[in-house]
Amino acid sequence: MSLATNEDFQGVASIPTGLRTVQLKAPYLIYFGDVRDKGHAKTGLGLIQWRREHCAGQLRGQGCQVDGGLPDMTISQAVAAGVGSIVIGVASEGGTIPKAWINDLAQAARAGLNVVSGMHVRLADFPEIQLAARASGARLLDIRTPPRSIPVGTGEKRSGRRLLTVGTDCAVGKKYTALALEREMRARGMDADFRATGQTGIMIAGTGIPLDCVVSDFLSGAAELLSPAASPDHWDVIEGQGSLSHPSFAGVSLGLLHGAQPDALVLCHDPSRDYLLGAGAGRKFPVLPVSESIEQCLTFARRVNPEARFVGVAINTSALPDDDKAALVDRYERETGLPVVDPIKDGTARIIDRLLGE
Amino acid sequence: MSLATNEDFQGVASIPTGLRTVQLKAPYLIYFGDVRDKGHAKTGLGLIQWRREHCAGQLRGQGCQVDGGLPDMTISQAVAAGVGSIVIGVASEGGTIPKAWINDLAQAARAGLNVVSGMHVRLADFPEIQLAARASGARLLDIRTPPRSIPVGTGEKRSGRRLLTVGTDCAVGKKYTALALEREMRARGMDADFRATGQTGIMIAGTGIPLDCVVSDFLSGAAELLSPAASPDHWDVIEGQGSLSHPSFAGVSLGLLHGAQPDALVLCHDPSRDYLLGAGAGRKFPVLPVSESIEQCLTFARRVNPEARFVGVAINTSALPDDDKAALVDRYERETGLPVVDPIKDGTARIIDRLLGE
Numbered sequence: 001m002s003l004a005t006n007e008d009f010q011g012v013a014s015i016p017t018g019l020r021t022v023q024l025k026a027p028y029l030i031y032f033g034d035v036r037d038k039g040h041a042k043t044g045l046g047l048i049q050w051r052r053e054h055c056a057g058q059l060r061g062q063g064c065q066v067d068g069g070l071p072d073m074t075i076s077q078a079v080a081a082g083v084g085s086i087v088i089g090v091a092s093e094g095g096t097i098p099k100a101w102i103n104d105l106a107q108a109a110r111a112g113l114n115v116v117s118g119m120h121v122r123l124a125d126f127p128e129i130q131l132a133a134r135a136s137g138a139r140l141l142d143i144r145t146p147p148r149s150i151p152v153g154t155g156e157k158r159s160g161r162r163l164l165t166v167g168t169d170c171a172v173g174k175k176y177t178a179l180a181l182e183r184e185m186r187a188r189g190m191d192a193d194f195r196a197t198g199q200t201g202i203m204i205a206g207t208g209i210p211l212d213c214v215v216s217d218f219l220s221g222a223a224e225l226l227s228p229a230a231s232p233d234h235w236d237v238i239e240g241q242g243s244l245s246h247p248s249f250a251g252v253s254l255g256l257l258h259g260a261q262p263d264a265l266v267l268c269h270d271p272s273r274d275y276l277l278g279a280g281a282g283r284k285f286p287v288l289p290v291s292e293s294i295e296q297c298l299t300f301a302r303r304v305n306p307e308a309r310f311v312g313v314a315i316n317t318s319a320l321p322d323d324d325k326a327a328l329v330d331r332y333e334r335e336t337g338l339p340v341v342d343p344i345k346d347g348t349a350r351i352i353d354r355l356l357g358e
Numbered sequence: 359m360s361l362a363t364n365e366d367f368q369g370v371a372s373i374p375t376g377l378r379t380v381q382l383k384a385p386y387l388i389y390f391g392d393v394r395d396k397g398h399a400k401t402g403l404g405l406i407q408w409r410r411e412h413c414a415g416q417l418r419g420q421g422c423q424v425d426g427g428l429p430d431m432t433i434s435q436a437v438a439a440g441v442g443s444i445v446i447g448v449a450s451e452g453g454t455i456p457k458a459w460i461n462d463l464a465q466a467a468r469a470g471l472n473v474v475s476g477m478h479v480r481l482a483d484f485p486e487i488q489l490a491a492r493a494s495g496a497r498l499l500d501i502r503t504p505p506r507s508i509p510v511g512t513g514e515k516r517s518g519r520r521l522l523t524v525g526t527d528c529a530v531g532k533k534y535t536a537l538a539l540e541r542e543m544r545a546r547g548m549d550a551d552f553r554a555t556g557q558t559g560i561m562i563a564g565t566g567i568p569l570d571c572v573v574s575d576f577l578s579g580a581a582e583l584l585s586p587a588a589s590p591d592h593w594d595v596i597e598g599q600g601s602l603s604h605p606s607f608a609g610v611s612l613g614l615l616h617g618a619q620p621d622a623l624v625l626c627h628d629p630s631r632d633y634l635l636g637a638g639a640g641r642k643f644p645v646l647p648v649s650e651s652i653e654q655c656l657t658f659a660r661r662v663n664p665e666a667r668f669v670g671v672a673i674n675t676s677a678l679p680d681d682d683k684a685a686l687v688d689r690y691e692r693e694t695g696l697p698v699v700d701p702i703k704d705g706t707a708r709i710i711d712r713l714l715g716e
């Protein structure tokens with residue numbers, strides 16, 4: 001049977017993405033628009049966290065309630081400071097560009113800054129932005145354009161080893177944890193590569209596949225393409241997406257889980273969150289208990305890899321006093337039998353110990 | 359938060375599809391190409407089964423091993439017989455058009471027949487076909503083009519009631535069962551609509567959303583759009599896709615399950631099949647036991663609709679003697695506590711009885 005591709009469902013790619021290298025012109029001005037919470041500013045905050053050396057400043061519009069800790073700059077100041085690109089630092093669920101931002105982005109393009117977007121919509125579809133870029137010669141870079149030839153997933157076994165971060169919700173640290181695990185692995189001399197599946201991860205890594213904009217028939221095929229066969233000791237550390245229990249995005253999570261065929265999984269969880277982020281305005285969905293999430297993921301992971309196992313839990317305890325954090329870690333460790341860490345405060349060494357120790 | 363759309367990920371639609379009515383010019387010549395098994399000929403066979411009155415003939419190429427029971431016709435004979443459209447009757451996993459078919463389709467277009475395709479690739483992307491259609495004025499109709507504005511799923515409760523067919527595999531009768539259930543409901547005076555999610559269903563119903571080519575972030579949103587709020591007694595009978603246990607397509611199945619928010623589910627199963635159809639050439643995946651499939655679907659269905667329940671199992675017993683069929687039905691009924699029917703031999707009355715009787 002011939003392999004099919006999603007070639008005809010992609011818009012025109014502004015830049016080569018997919019498994020090819022994305023080249024962003026540094027330094028960056030991070031654009032936060034009118035974002036009100038850190039969860040939806042994760043693109044900008046993640047880029048600042050992992051590529052601080054490339055971030056010159058931030059531009060915050062009216063109503064913005066997020067501070068990335070960079071110097072505030074106007075577009076003129078950014079130009080004077082030698083900024084190369086304005087990067088949209090806000091990730092809304094669906095990736096639209098609100099009208100309020102268009103003026104700012106057009107002004108930046110007119111001033112010669114490249115515009116980098118991880119939104120679902122394409123920059124070139126906003127005539128004000130496109131005309132401004134054309135006038136100055138600035139480039140419009142859409143990170144969220146998947147590669148043009150993705151096969152249907154086969155479920156066939158590939159050589160090499162894979163770790164996938166999964167979550168009890170969106171925006172619970174799946175990308176951060178994967179990046180921290182890759183860093184820890186490399187520090188120990190392990191052969192490891194972070195595999196980005198979302199716009200921020202792709203901006204940080206310079207490569208990856210934006211899974212949430214792959215045509216759905218090719219989801220697991222995209223995950224297979226993202227982490228191809230490798231040498232037996234090589235680890236792909238794959239950035240998870242969404243959550244199997246999130247009614248808006250679980251399809252993406254399951255396609256990724258099946259295609260990744262993980263040998264090891266790490267669950268990411270925000271203990272301060274009682275209800276899912278971003279699902280139904282009029283309806284609340286409780287976050288599943290950690291142990292239930294683990295069981296759910298394992299059932300599906302073992303369908304494609306009978307050896308799949310969890311090796312740790314990563315929690316976000318930024319809002320907790322130290323004593324409360326210790327009690328929580330203790331509780332989750334008893335519940336799951338796994339090492340539980342806050343990757344920001346504790347690092348991920350205990351998870352890698354578990355991965356290697358068994 | 360503003361609703362996002364997948365507007366920018368669709369190709370140019372040759373015809374209005376989505377929730378608008380698709381108009382196909384009858385009668386049809388069903389094109390079977392070189393297909394070797396009925397599973398992959400389900401588009402053509404389904405159209406013949408449910409719209410026999412619109413099907414004038416079939417065109418089978420070299421190596422074709424499927425017979426739809428229609429008169430064999432060449433393209434010249436079809437033109438002489440007043441055929442309006444050639445309909446590609448073959449559904450490959452990914453929806454590609456092999457080179458061997460291009461000549462036939464171009465010849466049909468040149469002879470003035472409209473060409474109807476449910477493939478992922480667009481007809482207009484094959485220059486031979488496009489030029490032939492342009493010369494004769496024939497139309498190229500791509501059924502598998504989703505609507506241009508799909509929101510992210512919200513998980514919010516909608517009025518009206520919904521039944522979803524799910525499966526232990528691809529091609530186990532989910533569309534057939536849904537159509538048979540709609541027919542039975544209407545025969546009883548119930549207010550019911552079949553909701554098509556795949557190319558054949560859309561061809562039969564004249565409306566629907568091709569879920570497998572929706573951008574994955576919008577999967578559950580597409581399912582919500584497909585079965586909008588309705589009057590309290592109205593039933594949407596939604597055609598399922600794939601299987602939660604199929605490593606190639608489970609993402610689509612889960613997005614549909616979450617977006618459909620079914621009140622009632624019917625499991626479709628082929629007892630003669632030990633391994634999944636169409637997964638990994640080099641690897642076999644066992645079909646899950648019926649009761650395990652039911653449990654798996656219920657877990658996810660109840661996430662969005664706590665009242666979700668199974669009301670029946672539909673099995674394909676075409677290959678079995680009557681005695682064996684009776685034993686099998688008995689076994690599954692004891693295993694599941696549900697009415698088990700072969701919709702082709704038995705109809706679906708017992709499932710509707712269960713639906714209404716509790």
